[in-house]
Every structure is written in structure tokens, then in C-alpha cells.
Amino acid sequence: MFFLKEETKVITLHPSYFGPNVREYLINRLNEEEEGRCTGDHFVICVMDMVDIGEGRVLPSNGQAEYTIKYRAIIWKPFRGETVDAIVTSVKPTGIFTLAGPLSVFIARKNIPSDIKWEPNTVPPQYTNHADQVFEKGTSLRLKILGVKPDVAAINAIGTIKEDYLGAL
Amino acid sequence: MLLRLPASLHYPITVTSLLKQPGDEVERDQALFWYVYQTTVTEGDGLGNKVDVKRKFPTRFESTVDGTIVQWKISKGDVIDEPVEVVEIDEPCAHEVQYGGLCAECGKDMTEATYNTDITDSMRAPIQMTHDNTALTVSEKEATRVEEDAKRRLLAGRKLSLVVDLDQTIIHATVDPTVGEWMEDKDNPNHEALSDVRAFQLVDDGPGMRGCWYYVKLRPGLESFLQNISEMFELHIYTMGTRAYAQHIASIIDPDRKFFGDRILSRDESGSLTAKNLHRLFPVDTKMVVIIDDRGDVWRWSPNLIKVSPYDFFVGIGDINSSFLPKKQELGPPSEGKPSTPTVHHVNGSTGKANATEVSTLEQLVTMGGGDNPRLLQEQSDAQDETIMHQVEDRPLAQKQKELDAEDESAESSESSMDESQDSARHRHHLLVDNDQELVQLAGRLEKVHSQFFDEYDRKRARGLGGRVAALRGEKALSKERDVDLKLVPDVKDIMPQLKRRILGGLVIVFSGVLPLGTDTQNADISLWAKSFGVVIAQKINMKTTHLVAGRNRTAKVREATRYPRVKIVTTQWLLDCLTQWKRLDEEPYLLPVHPDDRGQPISPSSKEMAESSWLSSSDEDTGDSWTDNEDTSELNEDFLKSSGFTEISQIGYDQDQQAAIHEELKEFLGSDDESESDSEASWAERDEAPPTVSPKKRKREDGADDESDTSNSDTQTEPGDVPGSRLSQRIKRSYERSTGLKKVATATGTAPGTGANTATDVETPDISFPETDEEAAASRKPEASYPEDPVEDDDELEREMLAAFEEGEYDSHAEEEIGAENG
Numbered sequence: 001m002f003f004l005k006e007e008t009k010v011i012t013l014h015p016s017y018f019g020p021n022v023r024e025y026l027i028n029r030l031n032e033e034e035e036g037r038c039t040g041d042h043f044v045i046c047v048m049d050m051v052d053i054g055e056g057r058v059l060p061s062n063g064q065a066e067y068t069i070k071y072r073a074i075i076w077k078p079f080r081g082e083t084v085d086a087i088v089t090s091v092k093p094t095g096i097f098t099l100a101g102p103l104s105v106f107i108a109r110k111n112i113p114s115d116i117k118w119e120p121n122t123v124p125p126q127y128t129n130h131a132d133q134v135f136e137k138g139t140s141l142r143l144k145i146l147g148v149k150p151d152v153a154a155i156n157a158i159g160t161i162k163e164d165y166l167g168a169l
Numbered sequence: 170m171l172l173r174l175p176a177s178l179h180y181p182i183t184v185t186s187l188l189k190q191p192g193d194e195v196e197r198d199q200a201l202f203w204y205v206y207q208t209t210v211t212e213g214d215g216l217g218n219k220v221d222v223k224r225k226f227p228t229r230f231e232s233t234v235d236g237t238i239v240q241w242k243i244s245k246g247d248v249i250d251e252p253v254e255v256v257e258i259d260e261p262c263a264h265e266v267q268y269g270g271l272c273a274e275c276g277k278d279m280t281e282a283t284y285n286t287d288i289t290d291s292m293r294a295p296i297q298m299t300h301d302n303t304a305l306t307v308s309e310k311e312a313t314r315v316e317e318d319a320k321r322r323l324l325a326g327r328k329l330s331l332v333v334d335l336d337q338t339i340i341h342a343t344v345d346p347t348v349g350e351w352m353e354d355k356d357n358p359n360h361e362a363l364s365d366v367r368a369f370q371l372v373d374d375g376p377g378m379r380g381c382w383y384y385v386k387l388r389p390g391l392e393s394f395l396q397n398i399s400e401m402f403e404l405h406i407y408t409m410g411t412r413a414y415a416q417h418i419a420s421i422i423d424p425d426r427k428f429f430g431d432r433i434l435s436r437d438e439s440g441s442l443t444a445k446n447l448h449r450l451f452p453v454d455t456k457m458v459v460i461i462d463d464r465g466d467v468w469r470w471s472p473n474l475i476k477v478s479p480y481d482f483f484v485g486i487g488d489i490n491s492s493f494l495p496k497k498q499e500l501g502p503p504s505e506g507k508p509s510t511p512t513v514h515h516v517n518g519s520t521g522k523a524n525a526t527e528v529s530t531l532e533q534l535v536t537m538g539g540g541d542n543p544r545l546l547q548e549q550s551d552a553q554d555e556t557i558m559h560q561v562e563d564r565p566l567a568q569k570q571k572e573l574d575a576e577d578e579s580a581e582s583s584e585s586s587m588d589e590s591q592d593s594a595r596h597r598h599h600l601l602v603d604n605d606q607e608l609v610q611l612a613g614r615l616e617k618v619h620s621q622f623f624d625e626y627d628r629k630r631a632r633g634l635g636g637r638v639a640a641l642r643g644e645k646a647l648s649k650e651r652d653v654d655l656k657l658v659p660d661v662k663d664i665m666p667q668l669k670r671r672i673l674g675g676l677v678i679v680f681s682g683v684l685p686l687g688t689d690t691q692n693a694d695i696s697l698w699a700k701s702f703g704v705v706i707a708q709k710i711n712m713k714t715t716h717l718v719a720g721r722n723r724t725a726k727v728r729e730a731t732r733y734p735r736v737k738i739v740t741t742q743w744l745l746d747c748l749t750q751w752k753r754l755d756e757e758p759y760l761l762p763v764h765p766d767d768r769g770q771p772i773s774p775s776s777k778e779m780a781e782s783s784w785l786s787s788s789d790e791d792t793g794d795s796w797t798d799n800e801d802t803s804e805l806n807e808d809f810l811k812s813s814g815f816t817e818i819s820q821i822g823y824d825q826d827q828q829a830a831i832h833e834e835l836k837e838f839l840g841s842d843d844e845s846e847s848d849s850e851a852s853w854a855e856r857d858e859a860p861p862t863v864s865p866k867k868r869k870r871e872d873g874a875d876d877e878s879d880t881s882n883s884d885t886q887t888e889p890g891d892v893p894g895s896r897l898s899q900r901i902k903r904s905y906e907r908s909t910g911l912k913k914v915a916t917a918t919g920t921a922p923g924t925g926a927n928t929a930t931d932v933e934t935p936d937i938s939f940p941e942t943d944e945e946a947a948a949s950r951k952p953e954a955s956y957p958e959d960p961v962e963d964d965d966e967l968e969r970e971m972l973a974a975f976e977e978g979e980y981d982s983h984a985e986e987e988i989g990a991e992n993g
Contacts, residue, residue: 080276090431092299093315094266094307095273106305108266108273120322123427137431147276149269156269156304158276 001082003042005075006051009034013056013065026053026067034073036102040150042077043102078103078148078157085169086159088139091125093118096135098143103157107143111160113167133168140169170234170260171242172201174252175287179206184247185227193238198285200229201256202243231285236260265308267294273305296452300405300434301412312452317655320457323403327623329661331402331615332450333429334462335410335418336488337479339394339608341386342418343486344560347567348384359570362482362601369417381561383414385421386482394608395428401619402459405432407445409467410490412437436490447471456660459618461611463488470697472662475614478607478749485565489556566601607749614751618665625659666701672753674703679710681719681726683741695741698748710736718744719761728970731763738763766973 009030017025030047037044049072056065078084078100086100095108109118116129126136135141143159143166161167182204189201205225214220236258243255262275270280270291279290294306298315307315323329333339351357352366367385388394398404406429408415415435423429436442440449445467447455455473462468463479481487559565684693696706707714710729717730717738730736743759 090301092302092305093318094299094305094311097302097305106268106273108268110266110274118318120319121326123425124430147271147278149271149278149280151269154269156271158268158271158273 001077001079002045003075003077004048004072006070006072008068008070011067011069012059013067015063015065018065022056023053026069030069030071034071038102038153038155040152040155042075043155045074045076048072048074076101076103078145078155080145080147082145083142083166084145084159085140085142088135088137088141090137091118091127091135093120096127098141098159100143100157103155105143105145105157105159107159107161111146111158111162113162116167135168142166142169170236170258170263171254172233172256172258173254174230174249176252177287178252179208181248181250182206184243184245184249186245187241187243188229189238191238191240194236195232195238195258196235197233198231198283201232202230203227204230204249230255232258233285233287234258234260263308263310264290264293265311267291267306269304297438297440297449298452300432300450301438303438303440309453316451316453320655320658323457324626324658327401329402329619329622330405330451330458331398332405332407332447332458332460332462334445334460334464335406335408335415336490337463337481338461338477339388339391339480340418340422341388341480341482341486342489343384343483343566344381344489344557345384345483345486345564345566346382346561347564347570348483349382351566352384359601362603367421369421371411371413371417381557383417384483385418387422388480388482388608389603389605390608391422394612395423397612398615399428401616403432404428405434405450407434407439407450407460408490409436409439409442409445409488411435414490443467444469447473455662456658457622459615459661459665461615464491465698466694470701472666472701475611475618475665476698476748477611478745480605480607482601482603482605483566484569484601486560489560610750617668617751618661621664621668622659622661625664626657629657629659669701669751670703672702672751673699673747676703676715677705677707677713678716678718678744679707679714679726679730679736681717681724681730683718683720695744699744702748716744716756722761723764727761727763728967766970 011026011029011033013022013026013029027050030050034044034047051070051072054068054070056067058065084100084103084105086098086105089097089099089104091097093109095106096112098105098107112127113129113133116127116133116135119126119128122128122136124136126134128134141161143161144163146158146160148155148157183206185203185205187202189195195201205227207223207225209221209223211219212222239257239259241256242253243249262272262277264272264274264277264279266273267279267290270278272279272290277290279293282289291306294308294311296307296309296312297303297305298307298312299305336342348363348366349368351359352363352368354360363386365387367387368382369385370382395404406415406419408418410418412433412435415433419426419429419433434450439445445462447458447460447468451458458473460468460471460474461477462474463477465474465476468474479488678699680690680696683695684690690696690708691706700706710717710726710733712733712735714730714733714736717726717736718741719727719738720741727738730738737756738761739756739759740761743754743756746759747754
């Protein structure tokens with residue numbers, strides 16, 4: 001699910017950047033460091049705007065300036081039960097690896113409808129029911145997230161396509 | 170699943186009541202039954218005294234899993250003394266496939282641990298079996314299922330699995346920017362060889378992460394090799410390069426992904442940076458897997474391995490991804506000494522590659538263990554960066570070419586190059602030679618393994634099905650067939666060693682000057698490799714020894730070996746070629762030219778008489794009585810000789826009278842030996858079949874030496890007539906020799922100068938670092954110290970040899986160097 005979330009971040013700046021372009025530089029730094037980051041809990045999709053940059057405070061010990069920036073960002077936190085669209089990255093006899101945006105989701109063989117069979121002899125290998133459903137590398141599909149596990153800087157998720165309206169798009 | 174009591178309970182325990190009935194649902198941590206246990210506790214008695222009392226405590230046993238109870242294995246009132254199974258619980262999900270700490274089937278977190286957990290759920294699926302993902306793990310059961318499916322599929326398609334290494338096996342890569350420049354430069358002598366070199370850039374790699382270009386040379390014939398092989402094998406890539414590197418290489422060698430598909434395993438997923446493990450890809454069984462790799466040690470010489478000779482196109486670059494691996498035990502590139510690569514070994518010789526000493530087993534073990542040591546790992550990855558940076562900055566190829574050019578100039582000016590043919594002189598101009606033939610041979614070997622495997626399978630299957638059909642006669646036949654098939658699958662681990670043992674089985678080999686002192690000769694790379702072909706590696710030369718593999722000339726063992734007529738003294742190249750070509754090659758082209766002074770008294774029935782002439786020379790004893798006079802008219806009879814299995818034999822250092830005299834003696838001693846003729850004929854016939862591996866020019870040079878060694882070999886045939894009593898007679902003869910030692914010193918010195926002049930040119934190799942004559946002199950003063958391997962009884966004789974060599978002094982050392990460089 002997507003959220004618009006207000007967050008704060010502390011950026012320290014080397015004195016060589018002090019000047020008329022400080023603001024621009026801070027925005028760049030923020031975008032660079034935050035966008036696309038995975039906290040383990042959610043993904044930061046996009047930094048919308050800065051609510052407050054705050055006064056820079058020079059640190060007594062080394063002369064660097066510390067800015068506390070409040071900003072708003074669009075984040076995505078995957079939940080169990082959420083339905084997402086994803087792209088197949090590889091297919092294996094044990095299941096299908098997919099990528100839903102930044103999140104990698106694995107669909108185990110048990111969570112694939114039983115009429116869709118592993119077909120290793122095709123090039124590239126695929127899961128197929130010999131009708132409309134063919135899953136090979138690059139296929140788009142819709143899946144439901146069954147479980148999410150946060151890690152230090154990544155999120156692992158597993159999904160299913162064994163329900164109505166899920167599967168190849 | 171069956172729930173088992175943990176060992177940590179206070180046994181014995183008594184079950185007092187069961188809280189759940191079969192069919193009940195239980196959750197984790199829910200109580201299953203009550204029990205009491207007895208223990209001793211210290212209590213106060215109310216008066217300040219402490220007393221130990223035995224007490225009974227009631228406790229609940231809690232379930233460690235969710236599910237439905239199927240059956241109790243215990244009942245109320247049972248006394249349990251040890252961990253036993255108590256209850257069978259049917260789990261809704263056995264968590265057999267897990268992805269990143271989640272059960273991939275039910276989505277539960279597998280890493281949760283409570284006070285009640287004895288084994289975390291994540292341990293239920295410990296096996297990684299996907300090529301490109303380490304987060305996915307499966308249980309043994311699941312792995313077996315997947316593998317069996319794969320095996321059925323492969324059997325149906327009559328295929329095996331083949332694990333392919335990249336670097337130096339099917340490609341050779343370098344980051345030396347010189348290659349790029351040479352490719353641009355049409356005038357460069359190497360331009361032609363580089364025409365099909367492919368390049369790609371890895372951005373997040375290389376020094377300072379600025380991205381460096383990789384130049385990749387495909388082993389000649391790779392495409393057709395893959396094409397042919399993919400019909401018999403399902404191909405997997407297993408490389409020590411990074412994922413990005415492996416992907417790039419794969420898209421070069423297999424742009425359509427029709428050979429390898431996604432079956433690529435790189436060091437990012439390997440799990441170990443120091444060793445390759447087949448179980449990473451085939452966790453359950455490896456019956457149908459064949460490996461091809463240029464390194465045996467990383468696979469711990471797995472029986473599934475076919476070791477190929479390393480592909481060394483960019484001379485001196487080596488394997489760019491091997492920094493993490495234990496150092497390679499250098500034995501010199503196997504291309505050395507082959508006629509078609511004169512430039513290659515020339516360069517190696519001049520840069521002193523031979524000095525790169527081998528690595529001791531201990532050091533290797535330490536390096537192997539590096540996987541656990543983060544500091545070492547860091548060092549190694551630094552070393553990897555450094556290797557790459559060095560190649561980028563030092564440009565070893567450019568330097569080699571420069572050396573080569575300089576050498577060319579000097580070679581052209583000097584007279585010694587006059588005997589080089591024009592053709593090879595022109596060849597010298599380029600460093601890189603594109604003439605590798607390994608893949609063609611490799612395809613043949615793989616084909617052999619494949620056909621052997623399926624022959625065996627068909628045979629077993631025909632037998633198995635026949636019996637079974639007779640027994641069952643019916644409908645169930647089809648459903649069971651699948652399982653029966655899998656049980657009948659023969660094991661590549663049995664088939665390949667069988668094939669290989671047939672090749673060199675029965676040989677007993679002694680190394681001399683091949684491995685550095687202090688190396689464990691049994692466990693060195695080359696020994697392990699040779700052993701997989703059925704070779705027995707011995708430490709000392711004795712009657713059982715069949716070959717002495719000598720890395721350099723004039724070692725004590727070479728001298729000793731000349732005394733055993735059966736022992737063939739061959740160069741290391743012979744062994745390497747046999748091992749890579751899976752053939753017992755004829756030793757003839759590989760025979761080590763033995764310095765005449767090194768020739769010892771042959772230990773054979775005829776040794777006493779031979780002693781008169783001090784060494785056996787160009788007289789061809791092997792001809793037996795019927796051929797004794799042929800050398801006089803050898804040129805006329807050449808054709809005739811060839812047709813009967815003999816070739817021209819040159820005469821060195823003997824005049825006709827001497828030869829005649831020797832033959833008179835020989836006739837006496839060899840005349841009755843029938844075996845000699847048939848044996849020698851067989852070996853000569855073999856030689857005719859074997860492809861000529863030495864250029865005609867070189868061949869000619871060696872012929873003189875070959876014939877010499879040959880004569881000593883020919884005594885092999887006299888020796889098998891070694892009846893039980895002969896050992897005693899030998900000893901008697903030797904004692905006789907010893908008493909007349911002085912006389913023979915004179916003979917030896919008398920003959921040496923004459924023969925030395927003829928043969929010295931063949932003898933020396935430049936990798937012998939010490940000046941020969943000094944060493945001889947020192948040795949003659951203290952023979953037993955310098956040559957500890959020499960049996961004591963040889964002392965007399967050895968001393969005599971030394972003296973001879975010493976007095977002979979400096980034979981033509983200039984010519985010797987010439988030849989040495991030529992031989993690499």
C-alpha cells in the first residue's frame with residue numbers, strides 16, 4: 001500500500017559546500033540518498049517536497065554543518081493480502097521468481113494452480129497450462145502477497161496465484 | 170510429523186494425563202500432556218538447617234508445532250527414560266520450501282524462536298538448489314522430488330548433466346588493455362589471432378570501480394562443441410567469477426540462451442569462494458553429473474570431474490578469477506613442447522616461469538580454509554582487485570611482446586637460429602597463438618562417457634524390466650516403471666573411473682624433479698590426477714616401477730632409473746598429455762634424453778658383461794639375434810625395418826668393431842629371450858598409430874637421444890625373464906663389479922669424452938639453476954650427502970660416474986643452452 005509519509009533526515013554538509021547553492025545541494029543529497037531506499041519496513045518511492053529544511057548548525061568539532069530536514073515522501077509498504085502486479089524474473093522447478101517494483105516475490109509451486117505445469121523442455125523454460133496461462137521470463141502477472149518478512153535492507157515476500165483473477169495478465 | 174521429546178527433560182518422567190485426543194487441533198506452545206518428574210532439591214527445615222529432599226514436580230509438555238493430532242505413541246502412566254517419539258501431528262504445512270526466512274507455501278515466518286524451540290523451522294529447509302538465488306531453500310524431500318523429476322526428464326531425453334567451468338576451460342579472459350589496442354591495430358602481428366576476441370565492460374568492477382574492459386577469447390571450436398555436447402548433456406555454468414561476469418560471458422558464448430538457459434552459478438551464489446561443490450547444484454545425488462574444469466583441486470578431485478588442460482591464450486595471464494582459490498600448482502603449461510607453439514614456451518622460458526614454484530599442501534589448505542576468515546577474505550578480494558589493476562596497468566602482454574620482439578632480433582642475428590626453418594622464424598613474431606585443440610578431444614571424451622553411461626543403463630533396464638514384467642504381468646507395470654527406472658540409473662562416479670583406470674592402470678610412476686622437495690607426492694595435484702587414472706605413485710624406483718617422470722634432467726633418480734631397463738624415463742609432458750588426452754601415449758616422443766654420464770649399470774641378468782663397456786649405447790639389443798647385423802645396412806633396410814616395426818636407429822660414439830663385439834656378447838645373453846621381440850614390436854606398432862606430437866625438426870634432434878633411451882628400454886624385455894634366483898645372481902654380479910671398480914673408472918672416463926660430444930646438445934634444460942659441473946664436483950666429493958635417494962650400494966658406481974662427468978668438464982655449454990631454450 002502506498003502512503004504519503006512525513007519523515008526527517010539529518011544531513012551533514014562539508015564546509016566546501018557552504019554558499020548560495022546550499023539548498024539545491026541539500027535537495028540533491030536527499031533525493032539521491034532516499035529515493036529507492038528500502039528501510040526493511042518499506043520502500044521510499046519518491047521524495048515529494050521538503051516541509052522544512054531548518055537552520056544549519058555548525059558542529060563545533062569539525063566545522064561541518066548539520067541540517068535536519070523534514071520532507072514528505074511516497075512510500076510503499078507491502079502487506080500480507082495485498083494484490084500486486086509483477087514481472088517474472090526466472091522460473092524454476094520449485095516456483096516462480098517475480099519482481100513487483102522493487103520487491104522480489106517468490107511463488108512456490110504449491111501456490112500455482114495445479115493445472116499450470118512446469119515445462120522444462122521449452123526454451124526458455126516455463127510454467128504453462130497449455131492455454132492462456134504461460135509464465136516465462138518477462139511475463140506480467142498479478143499475484144497476492146502471502147507473507148512479508150523485513151530484513152536489514154531488503155524485504156522478502158512470497159505470493160500466490162492460486163486464487164480467482166490472479167495469474168497472467 | 171513425529172514429535173520427539175527433547176534430551177533436556179529431567180528423565181525419567183511419568184506421564185500422568187494426555188490433554189489432547191487424536192483429531193484435536195493443537196497450536197504451537199499448547200500443552201499436550203502432563204507428566205511428573207522427580208528431582209532433589211535443597212530446602213530449609215524451618216530451623217535454619219538445609220536439607221536435600223527428593224520431590225516430584227508436575228509439568229506440562231508443550232507442542233512445538235501446529236497441526237492435528239494423528240496418534241499418540243505414549244499412554245497415561247508410561248514411564249519414559251529417554252527421548253522417544255510421543256505423538257504424531259499432521260501439519261498443515263511442512264515448510265518444505267522457504268524463501269528469505271518465510272515459508273514459501275504458507276507465508277509463516279520461519280525464523281521465530283521461543284523458549285520452546287529446539288530446532289527453528291528454518292532448519293527444515295537447509296538446501297539451496299537454485300542457481301541464481303540464495304534466498305530460496307528447500308527441504309531434502311523437496312530437493313529429492315525436484316531432482317528426480319529432472320532425472321526422469323534427462324533420461325527420457327537421453328541426456329546427462331554437465332557442469333562447465335568458464336575461465337581457462339572454455340574461454341580465456343583478460344583485462345589487459347593491450348588486447349584492445351592490438352585489436353584496433355591491423356598491423357600488429359597478433360591482430361589475426363585476436364579477430365574473434367569479444368569485449369565487454371563491467372561497470373562496478375575493476376580498480377576504483379571505474380569499470381574495466383574484459384577481453385574474452387573463446388576456445389577454438391567452442392560453438393560447435395556446445396552444439397554437439399548440448400545434445401547429450403544439459404549444460405550448467407559454474408564459475409568463480411562474479412554474477413555480472415558470468416552473465417556477460419554467457420551472453421557471448423550462448424547469445425540465444427539455448428545451451429545454458431538460466432543455469433548459471435557464480436561465486437556470488439556459490440557459498441564458498443575457495444571450493445566448488447557439486448552438492449550446491451545437485452544436493453541429493455550426482456549420479457548423472459559430469460564436470461569439466463581446468464582445476465581439479467577446487468572440486469577436491471571429484472570422481473565426476475574431467476580435468477581439461479587449461480586454455481592459456483593470453484600468455485601469462487592465467488585465470489583472472491582465481492584469486493580466491495588456492496594457488497595453482499604450476500607444472501608449466503601443457504602446451505609447452507608441442508611443436509605448434511614455439512613462441513609460447515620460448516616466452517615462458519625467457520621470463521623464468523619455471524621458477525614459479527609450486528605451493529605446498531599446507532599453504533593450500535590454509536588458503537582453502539580462508540572461507541571462514543573475514544580478514545583473509547578481505548585480503549583475497551583485495552588481491553583480486555590488485556590482480557585486475559595489475560593487468561590493467563602493467564600490461565603483461567605488451568611486455569611479453571616486447572621481449573619477444575627483442576628476442577627475435579637477437580635470434581635472427583645470431584648464427585644459432587640458422588637451423589630454424591624460415592617458417593617458424595616468421596611465426597615468432599606474434600605472441601598469441603590460436604591453435605588449441607582441446608575441445609575436439611574433450612567432446613570425444615564426453616561422448617565416450619555418455620555412451621558408456623547409457624549402454625549401462627539400457628543393459629540394466631532391459632534386465633530389470635524383463636524380470637519385473639514377468640513378475641507383475643499387468644496393469645501396474647506402467648505406473649511403477651518410473652521408479653524402477655530411477656533405481657537402475659548407473660553412477661557416473663563408477664563409470665568414469667572405470668573408463669579412466671583402463672587407460673593408465675598398472676603403471677607405477679616415480680616423480681623426479683617434478684614436485685618441489687617436501688611436497689607430499691601422494692597428494693600433489695598431478696599425483697591425484699594421475700591416480701584417478703589408475704596410476705600408482707611410488708617414492709622409490711624399484712623393479713615394479715614402469716615410468717620415471719622427470720621434470721628435469723640429470724637428477725639422482727634419472728641416474729638410478731637408467732639402471733632399471735624396464736623403467737622408461739619420460740618428461741612430465743608425457744604424463745600430462747596422457748591425462749588430458751585419455752590415452753596411453755607412446756613414450757617414444759617424450760623420452761628424456763639422458764646424459765651418457767648418467768647411465769648406470771643396468772640391473773639385469775646381462776649386467777656383468779655390459780659392465781665391460783660401462784653403458785649401453787646405440788646398439789639395438791632389442792632386435793634380438795635375428796636383427797643383430799642390421800645396423801650395418803640400416804639405410805638400405807630401412808623400409809623393411811619399418812614394415813617389421815623398427816625404424817632407423819642412429820649410431821652414436823661407436824665404431825663398427827665395438828658394436829660387433831657388443832653384439833656378440835648380447836647374443837649370448839639375449840638370444841633365448843622370445844618375449845623381447847613380440848613386446849618391442851607391440852610398442853613400436855603403438856608408436857605408429859600415435860599422432861606425431863613433435864615437429865619433424867625437433868623430432869630429428871631427439872631421435873639420437875630417443876634411441877639411446879630406447880636401448881635402455883629394450884632391456885626391459887630381458888628383465889621379465891627375471892626368475893626367482895636372478896636377484897641373488899645380480900647381487901653376486903654387483904659385488905663382482907665393486908671389486909673391479911677402479912678398472913671401470915678408467916673405462917668410463919675413456920668413453921665419456923667421445924660420447925659426450927655427441928649427446929651433450931640434447932641433454933640440458935635451462936631450468937636447472939646450478940652450474941652443472943660444480944655440482945658434480947661437489948657431489949663426487951660427498952656423494953651420499955647430495956644424493957640421499959641413491960641406494961647405498963650404488964656409491965661406487967655413482968662415484969665413478971661423477972668422476973667421469975667431472976673430468977669431461979665443460980662440454981659445449983653454448984650449444985646446450987640453445988637446445989635448452991628450444992625445449993623450453
